[in-house]
Amino acid sequence: MLQTVEHETRPRPAWSIVWLHGLGADGNDFAPIVPELVRDGWPGIRFVFPHAKVRPVTINGGVPMRAWYDIVSLQIDQRADETGVRDSIREVEALISRERDRGVPAERTILAGFSQGGAIALAAGLRREAGLAGVVALSTYLPLANATKDESTAAGRKTPVFMAHGSQDPVVPQALGLRSRDALQGLGVGVEWHSYPMPHSVCAEEVRDLGDWLTRRFAGET
Numbered sequence: 001m002l003q004t005v006e007h008e009t010r011p012r013p014a015w016s017i018v019w020l021h022g023l024g025a026d027g028n029d030f031a032p033i034v035p036e037l038v039r040d041g042w043p044g045i046r047f048v049f050p051h052a053k054v055r056p057v058t059i060n061g062g063v064p065m066r067a068w069y070d071i072v073s074l075q076i077d078q079r080a081d082e083t084g085v086r087d088s089i090r091e092v093e094a095l096i097s098r099e100r101d102r103g104v105p106a107e108r109t110i111l112a113g114f115s116q117g118g119a120i121a122l123a124a125g126l127r128r129e130a131g132l133a134g135v136v137a138l139s140t141y142l143p144l145a146n147a148t149k150d151e152s153t154a155a156g157r158k159t160p161v162f163m164a165h166g167s168q169d170p171v172v173p174q175a176l177g178l179r180s181r182d183a184l185q186g187l188g189v190g191v192e193w194h195s196y197p198m199p200h201s202v203c204a205e206e207v208r209d210l211g212d213w214l215t216r217r218f219a220g221e222t
Contacts, residue, residue: 007031015045023115023116055067069119107132128155131155136210140163
């Protein structure tokens with residue numbers, strides 16, 4: 001089981017948000033977003049911020065760092081190491097199962113991620129037999145896109161997705177995010193898309209829009 005940083009907004013939370021960080025960061029990276037995101041009237045939430053495994057990253061000269069998968073190519077749509085992606089999907093599944101064991105079922109669990117973490121969130125969410133309440137994919141893209149059509153499940157395709165991207169992103173070009181959005185919509189996935197004039201980062205307007213989307217999830221809207 002991956003180590004995690006956790007924050008509960010109230011005792012005995014009814015919901016969980018498992019949030020995956022980007023390349024080279026760790027679970028502490030997005031923990032400060034909790035007070036900016038959480039709103040009055042929301043149910044109790046357990047935020048779970050896992051630390052990815054440390055692994056060598058090829059395009060960074062093989063330097064070990066926390067990563068959800070190796071980046072093996074400078075070509076953005078061919079960069080994901082399939083073995084690493086599938087390994088991380090299993091790690092995330094274990095975390096979601098632990099939330100179930102702690103009293104929060106999949107239908108009240110949100111899987112979120114930024115950059116590499118968002119790629120894993122999309123890949124894992126689409127392949128689940130028990131659908132999640134939602135998937136949040138920030139500044140990211142869909143990995144293993146060619147395999148997704150055959151490996152996605154009915155429950156995964158019914159899971160609502162929030163995607164957001166910076167129009168000035170030099171790390172994951174917005175064009176790839178748009179291509180991934182279109183691929184998801186082609187599978188019948190309901191995607192809410194947002195674009196912001198920012199680089200590879202998160203902005204206040206994005207946090208606000210995500211809060212609106214989460215509010216609808218908590219209310220049971222599809």
